[in-house]
Amino acid sequence: MQQRDFDIVIVGGGGAGLRAAIGAAEQAKEQNTPQRIALLSKVYPMRSHTVAAEGGAAAVTSAEDSHQAHFDDTVSGGDWLVEQGVADYFVHHAYQELVQMERWGCPWSRKDDGQVQVRRFGGMKTARTWFAADKTGFHMLHTLFQTSLKYPEIERFDEYFVLDLAVHEGTVIGVIALQIATGELILLRAKAVVLATGGAGRLFRFNTNAGIVTGDGMAMAYRHGVALRDMEFVQYHPTGLPGSGILITEACRGEGGILLNKDGYRYLQDYGLGPETPLGKPENKYMELGPRDKLSQAFWQEQQAGRTGKFGDSDVVYLDLRHLGEKYILERLPFICELAKAYINVDPVKEPIPIRPAVHYTMGGIETDPQCETSIAGLYAAGECASVGLHGANRLGSNSLTELLVFGRLAGEQASQRAAQTEWADMHLLEAQGDRQLAKLSRLCDGAGSDENWVEHKHAMVQAMENGCGIYRTEASMRQSLETIRQLRARYEKVRVNDTSKIFNTELLEFIEFGYGLDIAEASCLSALERRESRGAHQRLDDGMQKRDDVNYLKHSQVFYQGEANAELHWQDVDVRFSAPAERAYGDAGKGGKV
Amino acid sequence: MNTQQISTKQVSVKRYLPDSSAEPFWQQYELPVDDSTSLLDALNHIKEQLDSTLSYRWSCRMAICGSCGVMVNGIPKLGCKTFLRDYEGDIRIEPLAHFPVQRDLVVDMEIFLEHLAAVKPYLIDDNPVKPYDPKTPETYQQTPEQLERYKQFANCINCGLCYSACPQFGLNQEFLGPAALTLAHRYNLDSRDHGKKERMAELNRHDGVWSCTFVGFCSQVCPKHVDPAAAVNQGKVEAAKHTLIALFKG
Amino acid sequence: MDKSSSQRLPPLKRNWWLKHRFFKLYMLREATVLPLVFFTLCFLAGMVALLQGADSWQGWIAFMGSPIVLLLNLLALAASLFHAATFFVLFPRVMPIRIAGHSLPDQVTVAGQWAGVVVVALLFFWLLVRSGA
Numbered sequence: 005m006q007q008r009d010f011d012i013v014i015v016g017g018g019g020a021g022l023r024a025a026i027g028a029a030e031q032a033k034e035q036n037t038p039q040r041i042a043l044l045s046k047v048y049p050m051r052s053h054t055v056a057a058e059g060g061a062a063a064v065t066s067a068e069d070s071h072q073a074h075f076d077d078t079v080s081g082g083d084w085l086v087e088q089g090v091a092d093y094f095v096h097h098a099y100q101e102l103v104q105m106e107r108w109g110c111p112w113s114r115k116d117d118g119q120v121q122v123r124r125f126g127g128m129k130t131a132r133t134w135f136a137a138d139k140t141g142f143h144m145l146h147t148l149f150q151t152s153l154k155y156p157e158i159e160r161f162d163e164y165f166v167l168d169l170a171v172h173e174g175t176v177i178g179v180i181a182l183q184i185a186t187g188e189l190i191l192l193r194a195k196a197v198v199l200a201t202g203g204a205g206r207l208f209r210f211n212t213n214a215g216i217v218t219g220d221g222m223a224m225a226y227r228h229g230v231a232l233r234d235m236e237f238v239q240y241h242p243t244g245l246p247g248s249g250i251l252i253t254e255a256c257r258g259e260g261g262i263l264l265n266k267d268g269y270r271y272l273q274d275y276g277l278g279p280e281t282p283l284g285k286p287e288n289k290y291m292e293l294g295p296r297d298k299l300s301q302a303f304w305q306e307q308q309a310g311r312t313g314k315f316g317d318s319d320v321v322y323l324d325l326r327h328l329g330e331k332y333i334l335e336r337l338p339f340i341c342e343l344a345k346a347y348i349n350v351d352p353v354k355e356p357i358p359i360r361p362a363v364h365y366t367m368g369g370i371e372t373d374p375q376c377e378t379s380i381a382g383l384y385a386a387g388e389c390a391s392v393g394l395h396g397a398n399r400l401g402s403n404s405l406t407e408l409l410v411f412g413r414l415a416g417e418q419a420s421q422r423a424a425q426t427e428w429a430d431m432h433l434l435e436a437q438g439d440r441q442l443a444k445l446s447r448l449c450d451g452a453g454s455d456e457n458w459v460e461h462k463h464a465m466v467q468a469m470e471n472g473c474g475i476y477r478t479e480a481s482m483r484q485s486l487e488t489i490r491q492l493r494a495r496y497e498k499v500r501v502n503d504t505s506k507i508f509n510t511e512l513l514e515f516i517e518f519g520y521g522l523d524i525a526e527a528s529c530l531s532a533l534e535r536r537e538s539r540g541a542h543q544r545l546d547d548g549m550q551k552r553d554d555v556n557y558l559k560h561s562q563v564f565y566q567g568e569a570n571a572e573l574h575w576q577d578v579d580v581r582f583s584a585p586a587e588r589a590y591g592d593a594g595k596g597g598k599v
Numbered sequence: 600m601n602t603q604q605i606s607t608k609q610v611s612v613k614r615y616l617p618d619s620s621a622e623p624f625w626q627q628y629e630l631p632v633d634d635s636t637s638l639l640d641a642l643n644h645i646k647e648q649l650d651s652t653l654s655y656r657w658s659c660r661m662a663i664c665g666s667c668g669v670m671v672n673g674i675p676k677l678g679c680k681t682f683l684r685d686y687e688g689d690i691r692i693e694p695l696a697h698f699p700v701q702r703d704l705v706v707d708m709e710i711f712l713e714h715l716a717a718v719k720p721y722l723i724d725d726n727p728v729k730p731y732d733p734k735t736p737e738t739y740q741q742t743p744e745q746l747e748r749y750k751q752f753a754n755c756i757n758c759g760l761c762y763s764a765c766p767q768f769g770l771n772q773e774f775l776g777p778a779a780l781t782l783a784h785r786y787n788l789d790s791r792d793h794g795k796k797e798r799m800a801e802l803n804r805h806d807g808v809w810s811c812t813f814v815g816f817c818s819q820v821c822p823k824h825v826d827p828a829a830a831v832n833q834g835k836v837e838a839a840k841h842t843l844i845a846l847f848k849g
Numbered sequence: 850m851d852k853s854s855s856q857r858l859p860p861l862k863r864n865w866w867l868k869h870r871f872f873k874l875y876m877l878r879e880a881t882v883l884p885l886v887f888f889t890l891c892f893l894a895g896m897v898a899l900l901q902g903a904d905s906w907q908g909w910i911a912f913m914g915s916p917i918v919l920l921l922n923l924l925a926l927a928a929s930l931f932h933a934a935t936f937f938v939l940f941p942r943v944m945p946i947r948i949a950g951h952s953l954p955d956q957v958t959v960a961g962q963w964a965g966v967v968v969v970a971l972l973f974f975w976l977l978v979r980s981g982a
Contacts, residue, residue, distance in 0.1 A: 047656075048708065050757050051664040103736035109722035109789060111746060111753050118740030142663055143753065150720045150782075162712070185701055214658040247635055250661045316635075343661060346680055347635070459647045503652040505618050508702040511651045673869060699856040707856055744950035766872065769861040813939060814875045829942035836943065 005438050006190040007431060010042040010159075011423040012416075013179050013194035015166050015221055017045030018052030019141070019405065020387025020412035021200035022148035027416030028198075028423075029155045037424040042192055044161040044181055046216065046513070049149045053202055053214040054408065057141025058253035058339060060133035061105075061405035063098035065122050069130050071095045076583065078403060081127040081295050082367075082396020083540035083552065084585040085234065085560065085578055090374050090393045092582065094403075094410055101409035102134050110147040111136050113336075123336075124258040125402045127295035127590070129288050131258075133402040138253050138339045141405060164190070165513055166220065167441045169197060169383065170434045171228045176383040177429035180441050184513065187506025189442055191434045195426040196382045196419035199225060200412060203366035203388035204524050205238075206517075208473075209466040211363035212244050212251040221389040223520035225370045230378045231562035232524065233391040233576070234368035236532035237541045239399055240475050242299035244362030245347055246318035252340055252359055254401040256323055257292035259336050260284050263299070264322045264356060265306050266313035271321070275302040277591040283327050294590045297398040297541045300361040304475045315348070315358040322356035361475060365404065367395040367541065368531075371562060376415035382422055386415035393560075393579070397540020447500075449512060454500045461492050461499070462518050468492075469525055473532050479546050486529035490570065493522045497568075526571050531561035534573050554585050608632045608683055610641055612653065613693040615700050623700070625691075626650075632683045638692070639667050639678035642704075655704035662822055665758035668695050669704050675760035675820045696763040697772070711759050714775045718783035718801050723794025745790040752785035752830050754823045761817035761827050767810050774810040775801065777817040777827035784830040787837065795837070803838035811835070878935050881928035888925035891918070937962040 012028050014021050025043045032039035045052065064074050074095040079086045106112055106120065113121045113135050125133040136143035152158055163184040170178040170191075178193040201221025205213030226232050242263075243252040257263070262283065265271045270291065273280045277294040281287045292299075303321055306312050312319040325333055325340075330353045333341065337352070344350045344357050369391040376384045376392060386392070387408040394407055465488075472485025496519055503511040537553035538544050559575040566572055607629055615623040628645050639657050646653050657667040660679050667678035670693040672686070683690065698706035729737050761777035762768050768776045775783075783802055787795045802808050811831045818828040866872040891913065898909035912918060941958035 047658060047664075047666065048712070048757075051656075051658050051666045053659065053664075055664050055756075056659050056661060100733045100736040103738050104731060104733070106738040107722070107727075107731045109786070109791065111750060112738075114741055114743050114746055116743060118742045118745075120738055139663070139754070142756070146753075146757075151722075153716050153719075154721050185707075214660065214664060216658050248660060339663075346662070459651070501651070505616065505652070505702070507617055508654045508705045510654045511646075697858065697861075699858055710857070742950075747950075747952075748947075766861060766865055769858075769865060771860065772857045812879075814872070815939070816869075816871050816875070819871065826942060829945075832939070832943040833945075 005435070005442070006188065007193065007434075008042070008190065009040070009193045009428060011039035011194065012196050012198065012419045013042045013044065013192050014198045014200060014416070015044050015179060016052070016200035016202060016387070016389070017043055017047070017049030017149075017160070017162070018200060018202055018387065018408070019054035019145055019148060020408035020415070021045065021052075021198070022049060022145070022152050023409050023412030024198045024200055024386055024416035024419070025158045026148070026152055026155065027413035028420040029157050031417040031420035032157065032424075035420065035424050039157060039420060039423055041158045042161060042194070043152070043158055044164045044166055044179070044192070046163065046165045046184070046220075048162045049152075049160070050146055051216070052145060053217050054141045054145040054405075056212075056214060056251060057144070057405055058138045058251060059125060059255040059258065060123060060135035060140045060402045061102055061144070061409070062125065062128060062133050062400070062402040063102045063406055064095060065099060065120070065132050065134070066130070069132055073129050074098070074132065077128050078394065078400060079396070079583050080586070080588050081400040082394075082398055083588055084554070084558065084580065084583070085237075085396030085539060087374065087393025087579045088582045089579050093374060094394055094407065097410045098406045101406060101413065105144060105147060105409065108147050108151045111143055113137060123255060124286055124288055124293055125400070126254050126257065126293050126299070127289060127400040128293075128402070131288070133255075133258065135255060137335075138255055138337045144405060161190075165516070166224065167445075167516070168437065169224050169228055169380075170437045171380055171383075172429055172433045175381040175429070178434050180434070180438050182445075184508055187509060189438055189445075191431070191438050193428050193431060193434055195423035195428060196384065198415045198419050199370060199383065199385040199389055200387045200408075200415070201389045203369070204521065205363050205366060207466065207469045207521050207525050207528065208238070208363035209470045210244070210249050212241055212249050213364070218517035218521055219366070219389070219524045220517060220520050221385065222370055223523045225378060225380070225383065225385065226523060226527065226563075226565045228380060229565065230380055230383070231371040231564055231574070232368060232527040233371040233560050233562050234397070234531070235366070235524065235528040235563060236473070236535050236561060237367035237395075237397050238363055238473055238528065239296055239365035239367060239541055240300035240361040241364035242296055242303060242361050243323055243359040244364075245343070246315040246320050246358055246360055248347055249362035250343055250347055251362075251364070252323060252343070252357060253337070254296070256325055256337060256340060258286065259325075259332070260286045260328055261292065261323050261325045263292055264324055265311040266321075267311060269311075271306050271311065272299065272302055275305065276589070276593055277302075279592060289590050289594055291591065295398055295400060296364075297543075298590065300475050301543060303361050313358065318358075318360055320358035320360045323359045324356040325352045326354065326356070365399055367391075367397065367399050368528075375418050376411055377418060382419075382426065384415040384419050386411040397542060445512075448515065449501060449504045449509070451504045452500055454498065456495070456499050458496075458499045458501070458515055458518065461495065462521075464488060465492055465518070465522060465525055469528070472529055476543050476545050477532060478544065479533070482529060482533040486526070486533055489522060489525045489529055493526060494568075496522055523565065527563035530571055530573055531563055535561060558585060605633050606631075608686075608690065610645075610690045610692060612645070612704070613691070614653070614703050615694070616652070617702060634684050636683045637679050638669070638671065638676070638681040638683065641683060642678060653704075654702050663756060665756035668758045668760050668763070669693065670696055670763065675763040677758060677760070677822045680822055695759060697765070697769040698759070698762070708759060710772055711757070711762060711776070711778070714779040715757065715782060717775060718779050719794060719798050720779075720782040720786060722786065722789065722792050723797060724791060725793065739791045741790050748790075749785045749788035752781050752788065752825060755781055755785075755825045755827070756823055758822065760820045760822065764816040764820040766814060766816075767812060771806070771810060773806045775807055777831060780808055780811070780834055781825060781827040781830035784834050784837075787834075799838065799841045802834055803841055808832075808834040808838050878932060881932040884921060884925035884928045885932075887921050891922065933966065
């Protein structure tokens with residue numbers, strides 16, 4: 005088994021991981037402590053799912069805007085389940101991070117005078133979203149990846165699949181990874197480890213996410229005792245393409261696109277988001293620029309009322325961009341046009357785009373403190389895999405791209421500072437854990453095979469998650485789903501993979517990912533079941549639970565792993581030091597809060 | 600659009616399983632297709648329902664991550680953006696040409712990554728007018744016209760299809776190739792960058808722009824309309840200018 | 850990453866270009882040089898003949914009039930037109946013309962080049978007609 009030593013190991017090569025790597029490298033320079041940084045990713049970094057983010061990244065930019073306003077939008081957008089100290093830090097560091105990206109060459113869209121352009125986004129009081137056409141995540145990821153090439157101290161391990169964290173007496177001491185091309189294990193000893201492994205949208209059948217978004221890092225930290233926090237909050241993006249779930253950016257609505265039901269009626273005005281704003285004059289926090297949870301819920305209501313149309317087998321509503329004109333659409337939303345034409349044969353310049361909600365983002369994740377450190381010393385987490393507490397019960401669009409910069413950098417810097425004052429653990433401790441992983445792998449690939457097809461189990465999992473943790477939830481459906489997930493967990497141990505090859509064995513990887521997924525799925529179902537109120541993206545239909553209940557549930561859920569036994573749930577107080585919970589209102593109803 | 604099942608189709612996949620057979624072999628699969636079935640959908644169907652040992656790369660499903668390049672009837676394509684409805688008769692799937700095959704449809708992309716890194720694909724501005732300071736962060740100015748000059752070349756998703764389309768890369772793997780040269784040109788055209796001189800050392804040599812003979816197939820197969828052939832040949836003009844200027848300066 | 854770490858494939862075989870229509874077209878484009886070399890040699894021979902005197906010139910005229918030479922030169926004309934067509938399409942991509950910050954559409958540049966060809970051809974035609982009269 006190959007063994008390597010690094011000061012810092014970063015798991016995940018998406019936006020947060022790359023930003024953490026660069027942040028750590030810069031911090032090491034500042035400290036005058038030369039450090040070696042390993043960046044592991046199960047795919048080449050530019051394949052990471054950050055690449056698919058479209059709309060933009062938020063930061064207070066114009067003179068009329070204020071940090072207070074961005075903070076207020078984020079906290080009320082998250083239905084007061086936001087860690088307010090974290091949100092405060094975030095809004096104050098957002099702008100400098102976006103400028104830093106610009107200085108690294110990110111091709112932000114511009115105004116005629118050469119300044120960076122901003123666009124409107126849902127739930128934001130004013131236009132503060134920076135964008136690079138409708139491929140913001142793509143341009144950010146490639147800029148970060150390319151910039152990372154400047155740093156020889158960052159050594160990449162592309163297509164290395166991390167199997168486990170090595171933890172000794174409450175401190176992380178390294179990671180154990182599998183080189184996908186050869187099937188060989190490698191032990192990476194480290195003084196600090198940053199997890200930046202992304203969300204878990206692939207737990208659900210219908211989602212906007214890439215195949216790699218399987219929650220690996222969440223499960224690894226969780227299995228070592230770190231709490232998964234707020235996992236019941238799963239964001240349904242209101243506009244995915246029917247069939248595939250491919251994302252159609254919120255920027256369509258930020259630029260003035262409207263949502264219509266099958267009768268051509270702008271139904272959002274019936275759901276507390278009105279009155280109707282004039283065509284081509286979108287107004288912040290009104291109608292189509294409401295937050296994602298409210299819009300997805302409105303779709304569900306329309307569907308129940310029989311006012312949705314059909315596209316193939318899917319119930320859909322329509323996103324109409326036509327009034328924006330061809331030139332503007334092609335300038336601001338070229339990727340959307342490409343996607344709609346390729347995947348559903350609709351030209352947005354000529355026809356409304358049929359769309360429906362799809363699972364998009366995991367608000368919860370690995371619990372960290374405001375400095376991104378988990379309950380395991382030396383283990384940090386940033387980006388979608390983490391729950392630093394920024395998004396609460398519902399994330400606002402364009403906060404997450406900024407999040408991965410602000411907290412990716414912070415996690416990298418913290419890791420670097422820690423590494424400067426820490427010694428490596430004894431390699432024997434890693435070897436022991438490496439041997440255990442090796443034994444586990446050989447058992448999975450022992451060629452004994454099994455009668456059960458694990459892919460069917462995976463289908464059962466994603467279906468159970470959709471049934472239990474949908475846009476609206478009921479006690480009975482969540483109980484049923486939790487039960488199914490627990491049965492699948494029990495059966496997982498007995499199943500084997502068919503492919504016994506060591507070389508690029510993707511069946512093995514997918515099977516391990518499925519195991520990660522089952523553990524996270526249990527945490528999600530359990531916290532959803534136990535949160536007996538409706539808040540943000542967690543909406544219940546059960547009697548007496550259809551409203552927010554601050555008396556009992558102004559709390560984060562924390563789920564703790566218990567091995568083969570059922571997971572345990574605890575509640576944790578929310579940091580509400582700046583803004584007391586108030587009614588969350590949009591449209592005219594939210595005018596009281598307008599400044 | 601109709602999404603119901605309309606037919607079955609046969610797909611032939613070039614398999615290579617280095618730990619069980621030394622030579623690649625062809626394998627046929629029969630699968631249900633409808634109007635919206637992409638080649639990637641087909642591969643996923645094979646893997647989940649017919650043969651779990653088939654290996655290939657994929658991720659985003661929406662032609663932006665660049666993972667799923669393969670040869671379809673001899674032409675490099677993204678699996679997720681290729682639809683079976685567009686093919687009559689046999690569909691032959693092979694790993695991307697000009698790269699060493701690791702297994703089945705998975706090729707070794709390391710050389711591609713090396714070539715990308717070789718051209719210093721990042722903004723170089725050693726003496727900025729206003730250095731970046733997190734306390735008083737300030738952006739560069741860049742007008743939409745200045746952005747327009749390089750924007751197209753910044754849209755490369757690094758899928759590698761152009762390398763499989765390029766016979767010059769097939770003949771000489773040290774040739775930096777379309778994507779890397781395009782990326783270099785993207786930064787050379789950026790009004791914020793001052794690194795052209797540094798990049799010229801790599802570009803202005805035999806394995807740089809001068810290995811390109813403007814076959815142009817790279818631009819034909821590019822799924823993002825980046826037009827790498829244009830970038831590379833604009834690079835030749837720049838390299839020639841650079842040489843001339845150096846000549847006059849002595 | 851160390852350069853030696855990655856694998857290299859053996860280079861393509863000589864017949865690589867036979868595998869695809871696009872490559873055959875490319876080879877055809879490159880092969881246009883062959884009839885053009887023939888034309889250039891003819892032209893040079895004509896110059897020499899002119900210097901050597903009337904007899905030599907008459908011999909050259911006769912040579913140029915032979916069917917096979919005529920055919921080869923027609924081929925050269927076709928090849929040069931084909932090469933021009935491919936070149937004109939590539940030109941705006943290599944030297945994009947920008948006016949007031951906006952790039953000129955490719956078709957305009959291509960049309961401009963053909964217009965140039967027509968103008969030059971007309972000029973020569975005019976010169977010939979005038980000297981003939």
